[in-house]
Amino acid sequence: MTAPPVSSLRRRDLAGLVAASGAILLAAGCGRDPAPVPTSGDVPRDPLAHLDEVRWDGRTADDVLALPIAGTASELETWGELGDDDAVLDPARQSLISFLEAAYLSPGAVRGLDDAATLEHVRSASPEYWRDLLQSAWDGGDRQVYCFAPAEGFASVGRPALSMDWFRADHDGAPALLLGGTIAWTVLDTATRAVGVVAYRVGIVATLRTGTETEAESETDTGTSAVAGSISTAALRATIHGLDACAVGESGGLVVPALADTVEQRAAQRATMATVIAAPRIAREDLLDPGSAALTGDDATNAACA
Secondary structure: OOOOOHHHOOOOOEOOOOOOEOOEOOOOEOOOOOOOOOOHHHOOOOOOOOOOOOOOOEOOHHHHHOOOEEOOHHHOOOOOOOOOOHHHHHHHHHHHHHHHHHHHHOHHHHOOOOHHHHHHHHHHOOOHHHHHHHHHHHHOOOHHHHOOOEOOOEEEEEEEEEEEEEEEEEEOOEEEEEEEEEEEEEEEEOOOOOEEEEEEEEEEEEEEOOOOOOHHHHEOOOOOEOOOOOEEEEEEEEEEEOEEHHHHHHOOOEEOEOOOOOHHHHHHHHHHHHHHHOOOOOOHHHHHOOOOHHHOOOHHHOEOOO
């Protein structure tokens, strides 16, 4: 198959608010991971082996769930009913983390699955308000947005590095729970043993119920009454860095890291390390700003078609 030019790789959003990285798709499709998958100890040149613990929070979904939520309810206009107790938001946080884990943190779980089974894997772990949109994405050929797995000949190494922050915020007259940061994988070319990184920047703005809505406003998609602190809807934006853009098209959207020994691909890896890995945090203001440069991608971090 002839790879489409970089500019023709379409941007597809989730509820109209998922951003692509520069001119390439924001995430990579799901397929087979090469097996066996190496651990970080097998890769002496692992670029993520020694990260700054101030900037990076851990390697698992549980590490992200354990992080505190920044922002004081009394300083926000819409948080009077919800207050400062983080535990009130535990179900909301778990629902978002379950989606991220299925979509981006566990590529081995979709190894060998066909399109339908891959969709079911991600969909079953997704909040109700995203499931129809996931189906539309799969039907439209855009499953890559919602599932990370390396293309044949490449492998992810160990666990991803995670740099994430939770925030309370006011958004469009309602309380919002924000989650933003970077998910970074060490990746390996299994033939050449070249090593590099692929990184996602992710931003979620989730609108919360306060428990004071009318009966119609507080009813969930399943017809049950929603409790205070539950999510009524959420928007996701994500960008991806460290890719060979042309090869992404040739592979049908699977992740193809920029690991070839060329000037362009070496430059993409250097830019990813310098601008994403070195500065993985996303500020509250950037999560709330639809036009923020933090979540609109950086062409320098991906190797474009010649």
